[in-house]
Structure formats: structure tokens, C-alpha cells
Amino acid sequence: MQINIFYIQKNTEFEILDQKYLKLISKFATIKEYNLFNKKIANAQNLNNPELAKKSYEEVFNPHKKGFNIALDERGKELTSLEFAKIIKDKFELSFFIGGAYGLRDEFTKKLDFSLSLSKLTLVHHFAKTLLLEQIYRAFCINSNHPYHK
Template sequence: MQINIFSIQKNDKEFDELKHKYIKLLKPYAVVNDTYIYNKHITHAQNLGAKEAKKSYGEALNPYKKGFCIVLDENSKEVNSIEFANLLKDKNEISFFIGGAYGLSKDFIASFDLAISLSRLTLAHKFVKILLLEQIYRGFCINHAHPYHK
């Protein structure tokens, strides 16, 4: 299986070791590609305000939509670990999308196969990515009866 993670953020190396730990743990189950998306257009749009920023995020992320596309959105449905594990079943490729500081527009969110929330809390991107990777690993462990999930 192919797992893609696309996030609107600058490359932050602070959690690289932990990120790579989960990517390595996932190797028996999936190949993980982690792509940071950030450019001058996004920076400029963010300086103009939320509406322009959300538009620029959508324009930057849209070309990467492939496979079963899941957007992370704090206002969408929360799922538990078992429900999340079920999302990983019977798919060849899943792409996860993490918006920028202003979130994503409702229209853009509606264009995805699924929108979920990992938490009602507002979380920093670097934490969201680690949390997402851990839940992906947990999901595969659940689906393969691995003792990691108890």
C-alpha cells in the first residue's frame, strides 16, 4: 500500500527522528511519502488574510489528490482507532492532507473522499503529523492483529 501525507508547512526537522521511527515501523504494511508544501504564493496569501490563505492552500494541495483522499479538519467527524483502522482496509493508495494555519475552505474540504478530525483541539502541524503516523501504524496493527494495540 502507498500512504501519502501532504501538509502545508515548512520542513520542520524538530520531530524528524520520531517521524522516521513511525515510517520505519510502517514498512511491513505500506510505503509512506511525506511531502511538505510551502511556497512564496502561500506566504503572500497568508499575509493578506484567511480567505486568501485558504484559497492558496487549496491551489497548492489540489494537484496532489490521488488514491483515496482524506483531509484532516478539526471541524469534521472524529473517529476512534478502530474506525480509523477500517479506513486503511481494501485500498491501494491513501493520501492524507493537512491544511495550513488558517485551515481549508469548506468547498475544498467537500471535494475529498472523506474529512476526519483527529481531535477537537487545535494542534501544531508537527504534532498532527506524528499523531497521524502513530494512528496509521496503530491502524495497521489492529488490522493485522499485532499486539501494539491493546
């Protein structure tokens, strides 16, 4: 399985944990991260223009939609770890999209296969990515009867 995580992020405060989970996941699948933050996004965010910022996120995300596409979105569906494991099971390729500071437009998320909320709480993007990595690893453990989930 190929897993792609596309995100918009200025810094990586949780890099140590991210690397831990990337290594653990690599036992089950090929996983790649792509930080697509660029000057156009930075300028849109600096203007405090949510619509312009969200459109700039979409511009960098759109060419990367492949496989089963999942948006991380606060308005998405909340799942248990077991439900999440079922969704990713038997997929050939998964692509996750984590928006920037202003989130994602409905127009974008509706074009994807699934919209996932990690919590009703608002999370900083660095933490959302780390939480996603942990849940991906947990899902693989669930699907392979590994004791990690216990």
C-alpha cells in the first residue's frame, strides 16, 4: 500500500513523534509526506484572507489527488479507531490532505472520497498530522491483529 500525506505547515514541532510513527508504519506500507507550503500560501495567510488562503491550498493539493482521497476536516465524520481501520483496509493507495491555518473549502472536500474529523476540538496542524500518523499505525495494527491497539 502507498500512503501519501499532503499538508501545509510552516514548522514541525512534533518531528520526533512523526518520525517514530513513520518508521512503524513503514513495516506495513510505503508512506510519504509532502509539505506543500509555499510563498503564495504564505502571502494569502498574511493577508488574513481565508478564501484566498483556502484556494491557494487547493491549487497545490489538486494535482496530488490519487487513490482513495481523505480530507482532514473539522466538519468531517468522526470515527472510532476500528471504523478508521476498516476504511483504510484493502486500499491500494491512500492520500490524506491536511489544510493550512484556514482549513479546507467544502468545494474541495466534497470532491474527495471521504472527509475525516480527528476531533470536534480545533487542533494545531502539526498535532493533527502526528495524531493522523498514530491512527494510521493503529489501524494497521488492528487490521493485522497486532497487540498495539489493546
